[in-house]
Amino acid sequence: MSSEEDEPYARYVYVWAFLIAPEHRAEFLRAYGPGGAWEALFQRADGFVGTLLLQDQADPNRYLTIDRWRSAAAHAAFRTRFAADYEALDRACERLSTQEQSLGEYWER
Numbered sequence: 001m002s003s004e005e006d007e008p009y010a011r012y013v014y015v016w017a018f019l020i021a022p023e024h025r026a027e028f029l030r031a032y033g034p035g036g037a038w039e040a041l042f043q044r045a046d047g048f049v050g051t052l053l054l055q056d057q058a059d060p061n062r063y064l065t066i067d068r069w070r071s072a073a074a075h076a077a078f079r080t081r082f083a084a085d086y087e088a089l090d091r092a093c094e095r096l097s098t099q100e101q102s103l104g105e106y107w108e109r
Contacts, residue, residue: 050068
């Protein structure tokens, strides 16, 4: 397994899967979509590159978020500095989905 130090040109990415509550679709899109609450929080930190929100073509209630950072260290610094804000937003968005699952951390090529 290689580390970030071995891959200096790779961006750090993490992916989440959500099954949303259909009655909360508009709120979910406002929170997780472009310009949404999550992106606004991430943009407060150095090293944030961007977020993609993908909707499953076979199941319109299933979404993926792909959050991209310059490095794992930038993401870790964000999580430390903005821990309280992250937890508050996570709690506020909890009711928007019926399932939430981390699909892992990746290096973007």
